[in-house]
Structure formats: C-alpha cells, structure tokens
Amino acid sequence: MQADVIPISILTGFLGSGKTTILGHLLRQSGFSRTAVIINEFGEVALDHELVGASEDSFIELKTGCLCCKIRTDLVQTLQDMLQRRDAGKCSPFDRMVIETSGLADPAPILQTLMTDTSIAGRLVLGGVVATVDTVTGASTLQREDISQKQVAIADKIVLTKLDLNGPAEPALLRRLRELNAGAPVLSADRGKIDSQCLFSAGLYDPHAKSLDVNSWLAEEPRSHARHNADIQAYTLVRKEPIGAVTLTLFLETLAEHCGADLLRLKGIVNVAESPDRPAVIHGVQHVFHAPAWLKRWPSDDRSSRIVFITRRVPQRWVEALFEAIDAEVADVSVGR
Amino acid sequence: MSEAPVDLARELMVQSLAAWRVAGAVQRSRDGAIVICGARKDIRIDAAPSDPMFRWTVTIDGRKRGAISVVGVLRQVREALDPGYAASRVRVALTPLVPY
Numbered sequence: 324m325q326a327d328v329i330p331i332s333i334l335t336g337f338l339g340s341g342k343t344t345i346l347g348h349l350l351r352q353s354g355f356s357r358t359a360v361i362i363n364e365f366g367e368v369a370l371d372h373e374l375v376g377a378s379e380d381s382f383i384e385l386k387t388g389c390l391c392c393k394i395r396t397d398l399v400q401t402l403q404d405m406l407q408r409r410d411a412g413k414c415s416p417f418d419r420m421v422i423e424t425s426g427l428a429d430p431a432p433i434l435q436t437l438m439t440d441t442s443i444a445g446r447l448v449l450g451g452v453v454a455t456v457d458t459v460t461g462a463s464t465l466q467r468e469d470i471s472q473k474q475v476a477i478a479d480k481i482v483l484t485k486l487d488l489n490g491p492a493e494p495a496l497l498r499r500l501r502e503l504n505a506g507a508p509v510l511s512a513d514r515g516k517i518d519s520q521c522l523f524s525a526g527l528y529d530p531h532a533k534s535l536d537v538n539s540w541l542a543e544e545p546r547s548h549a550r551h552n553a554d555i556q557a558y559t560l561v562r563k564e565p566i567g568a569v570t571l572t573l574f575l576e577t578l579a580e581h582c583g584a585d586l587l588r589l590k591g592i593v594n595v596a597e598s599p600d601r602p603a604v605i606h607g608v609q610h611v612f613h614a615p616a617w618l619k620r621w622p623s624d625d626r627s628s629r630i631v632f633i634t635r636r637v638p639q640r641w642v643e644a645l646f647e648a649i650d651a652e653v654a655d656v657s658v659g660r
Numbered sequence: 661m662s663e664a665p666v667d668l669a670r671e672l673m674v675q676s677l678a679a680w681r682v683a684g685a686v687q688r689s690r691d692g693a694i695v696i697c698g699a700r701k702d703i704r705i706d707a708a709p710s711d712p713m714f715r716w717t718v719t720i721d722g723r724k725r726g727a728i729s730v731v732g733v734l735r736q737v738r739e740a741l742d743p744g745y746a747a748s749r750v751r752v753a754l755t756p757l758v759p760y
Contacts, residue, residue: 328756438753447755576750577731581738583748606757610748616757641672641679648668648730652715655665660709 329406331420331447332523333433336455337464337471338426341484344515345455345522346423355519359405359417361398363425398422398433399440406446419523420447429470430454430477431587434608449606451540453522454478455512458489462496465503469554472503476555476633477588477608479540481509482517505557506541506631541590541631555587558639560646562628565596570653571603574646579610582637586610591630592622605630661707661715669705669716669730670694676734680742701740705733 336342346362349355408414424430430452437449454474457464461483464471475481481500483492500509510517571593578586589607593615603615632642666688673686673694684699694705704719714726718736727733738745 438755439751441754444754445756448758449755573729573731577734579750580735580747583746604757611751611753613753613755613757636679638675638679641675644668644672644675645734648665648672651665651668652730655662656715660662 327410327446328448329418329420329446330450330523331402331422331437332450333430333452334421334423334455335428335430335452335474335478336426336482336484337457337461337468337474340426340455340457340461340464341482341512341515342423342426342455345482345484345512345517346421348512348515348517349421349519349522352519357415357417358419358421358519359409359415360421360423361401361405362423363398363428398436399442402443402447406443419450421523427470429473431473431584431608434477434588435611438608438611438613450523451479452477453480453482454507455482455484456496456500457485458483458492458496459485462493462499465496465499472555473587473635475500475503475507476557476635478504478507480522481507482522483509483511484515486511487514503555503557504633541592541629555633555635556637556639557631557633558642560591560628560630560632560642562594562646565594565599566628566650567596567653567657568598570646570650571595571605573649573653575605575607575612577645577649578642579607579612582610582634584609585635585637586632587635588633589630591628592618593628593630594626602626661709665730666692666694666707669733672730672734673705673737676737677741680738680745682741684741696737696741699741700743703737703740705737 334342334346343362346360349358350360402420405414405420409417422433424433434449434452437443437447454477456475465475481504486492497509510521578589586607586609589605591605593603593605595603595615598617600621601617601619602621603617605615606613632639634642670686670688673696677684677686677696677699682699684696687695687697689695689704692707696703696705701721706717706719708714708717708726714728716727716730716733718725718727718733720736720740725736727736735747
C-alpha cells in the first residue's frame with residue numbers, strides 16, 4: 324500500500340445548515356490536526372474562511388463559483404497544488420483532506436471529479452460524505468430544494484445542527500431523512516461541536532486502522548425506503564446466491580447506461596461466483612464506477628450480496644427486473660441454450 | 661433459449677415502461693413473442709434461438725434488428741419509445757476505492 328494515499332471527505336449541506344460552524348469547531352480539535360481544508364463559497368464576497376478562524380497554509384478557499392458546476396478544474400488544480408506543496412514540505416504535513424462545498428453544490432459531480440481525474444488518481448482515496456441538516460428550517464428546505472434532498476441522499480453520515488435553537492429534531496424531519504437515506508447514521512452537533520473521529524470515519528477505508536470497514540460503509544437497510552411519488556429512493560438489492568462476474572458487469576453497465584445522473588450513488592459488497600472467498604466491493608456515482616476492490620476475506624458470516632441504491636426516479640422493481648433478466652440470460656447462455 | 665429468459669424479459673419491459681413513464685402494454689403473443697402495443701411505436705420481440713449471433717430479434721414498426729442480449733433489446737426499445745433518452749456511457753474511476 325502506498326504510504327501517502329490521503330482520504331478526502333466532503334462536507335455538504337444546504338445554505339445556512341451549519342457546515343462552517345462545524346468546521347470551525349473541528350479545526351480546534353487535536354484529532355482534526357493534520358487536515359487540509361478546502362472551502363468553496365458561492366458569492367462575490369467570501370466570508371467562510373474568516374468564520375472558521377483558521378489561517379493555516381493548508382487551508383484554501385475556492386470562490387467565484389460553485390464547485391459542482393463551474394470550477395471543478397479549479398478544484399483539481401488546487402488539490403494538485405496542495406499535494407505538491409505537501410510532498411515538498413512547503414506546508415503542514417496533512418494526512419486528510421476535507422472539502423466544504425457551497426450550500427448550493429451538488430456533491431455527486433465533485434465525487435465524480437475525485438474519482439476520474441488522472442492528475443490526482445492514486446494520491447487520494449474517497450473518504451465519506453457528511454451532510455449537515457438544520458433542525459430549524461431543514462424540513463422546509465428538504466421539501467423545497469431538490470439539491471438539499473440530493474445532499475442528504477448521497478451522504479454517508481448526516482449531522483443535525485441548531486438543536487440549541489429548536490430543541491430535539493421534529494419527528495417529521497427525522498422521518499424525511501430516513502426516507503431519503505435510511506442507511507446513514509444521524510448524528511447531532513452541539514452548537515457546532517462534534518467529534519471529528521466519528522464524523523470523518525464514514526468512508527470505506529479507515530486510515531487509522533488502515534483497514535476496510537465495509538459493513539459500516541454500506542450502512543444498509545434491508546427494507547426498502549421507497550415511497551410512492553418520491554423522487555429520491557433508497558433500497559437494497561440482496562441476493563443469497565453468488566452472482567456471476569458477467570452478470571454483474573452487464574448489470575452495472577446497463578444501470579449506468581439507463582440511469583445516468585439518476586443513479587445518485589450505489590455501493591455494495593458482492594459474492595462473485597468466480598471468487599467465493601474474496602468478495603468484491605463496488606461503488607458508483609451516477610455513471611462513474613470504481614473497478615471492484617477485492618477484500619481479502621468476508622467481513623462477517625453473511626455471504627449474501629448486498630447492493631445499496633440511492634436513486635432518483637429509478638423504481639426498485641425495475642432494478643430487480645433488470646438483474647433477474649440479465650442473470651437468467653447469462654445462465655441460459657452458460658449452459659449452451 | 662429456455663422460457664425463463666423470455667418471461668423475465670417480458671417483466672423487464674413491463675417495469676421499464678413504468679420506469680420511463682411511457683404509455684403502453686406488454687403482452688405475450690400466442691407464438692411466444694413479447695409484444696408492446698399502445699406506445700409510440702409497435703414493437704415485437706422474438707427469441708431467436710437458431711441464430712448463432714443474435715439471441716433476439718426486435719421488430720419496430722415493421723423494421724427488424726437483431727439484439728445480442730436482453731441488454732441490447734432494452735436499449736432498442738428505449739430508443740424507440742423514450743424520445744428524451746440519451747444513453748450514459750459507463751466510466752471507470754481512476755482513483756482506487758481503497759489505497760493500493
């Protein structure tokens with residue numbers, strides 16, 4: 324394993340949902356030292372940098388546009404520069420990076436950029452996606468703003484903020500969060516204070532243990548949380564029988580082809596028939612997929628394949644029907660029919 | 661071809677019309693073909709077991725095309741029925757999912 328592969332996490336959440344307040348507190352924690360932070364603010368006058376109260380040389384602010392659409396090349400250039408400065412000993416030797424997105428940013432294209440840009444490939448590994456939700460206005464924001472729903476749906480962890488203003492989160496808000504993303508643990512920040520370790524341990528790779536925590540990363544819910552008329556749905560495809568490699572490949576390719584941007588995120592552990600002792604971990608964001616990562620062993624006695632889908636207007640029954648049709652055809656061909 | 665892939669292809673077409681929010685009905689004809697009617701175009705899908713190359717034949721408004729797999733059938737049907745469809749080409753990420 325390369326010694327200097329750096330996990331990079333995304334802190335997202337709608338405008339005013341408390342991202343910068345949380346970041347300000349995190350930057351004062353010893354557990355958050357050796358972290359480089361990139362803040363993206365959308366607007367003419369950038370204030371977030373001042374609000375977090377940090378002036379470290381591993382702290383960069385990206386303004387003049389929104390990361391998800393306008394300045395993705397700026398992000399890549401910034402990441403490259405930071406890595407080069409780190410390697411040359413010209414800045415604090417960080418071993419983790421966090422991007423705070425603007426409140427209007429769609430985190431999916433940012434994830435895609437991190438997954439596909441050749442200039443940073445091999446140096447960065449995806450950490451978790453953390454979404455903040457304001458308990459005062461969160462419910463109405465989720466009802467009104469599509470981008471807010473997407474930020475929550477894609478997250479590995481959700482953090483409730485402003486509980487000091489509004490008391491415990493309303494059941495309706497918690498229900499909505501569960502509908503959008505049943506698998507993500509919901510944490511609370513006390514006036515912005517939250518333990519950095521529990522917040523940014525959301526990725527597949529645990530840099531402290533230098534190991535993979537698949538079950539925590541999947542955070543699957545066996546039940547479907549699809550709702551009638553709901554655009555964003557989360558559900559899990561579970562298969563007890565091993566899945567052939569050809570079936571899996573065709574299935575993922577077809578999902579990417581037909582769902583595109585509506586496949587918000589897919590992550591799973593798969594019992595591949597050709598590799599019964601070493602499960603494959605898969606991850607996709609929209610039409611971009613990682614090549615499977617092969618675990619050395621199963622993380623538990625459960626050897627079923629579990630694929631978690633977070634989608635927009637992609638019915639669970641269609642996904643199941645697609646898998647079944649491909650699987651039956653591959654089985655048919657394999658016996659020469 | 662056995663019966664199971666044809667049955668499951670029919671079910672996939674039923675679910676696909678619903679997913680794409682396209683009007684139409686999917687039926688099995690007496691000769692075993694999958695027929696989509698009431699949509700923008702009339703479509704007939706036949707299993708083609710005797711053909712070594714194509715497992716399916718898709719007939720759209722009288723024009724026949726081969727399909728190598730049910731994935732190819734799905735693509736042809738969607739192109740015919742869903743005018744807003746633009747396929748996304750899968751891309752494989754360069755960054756590793758975990759450090760090597």
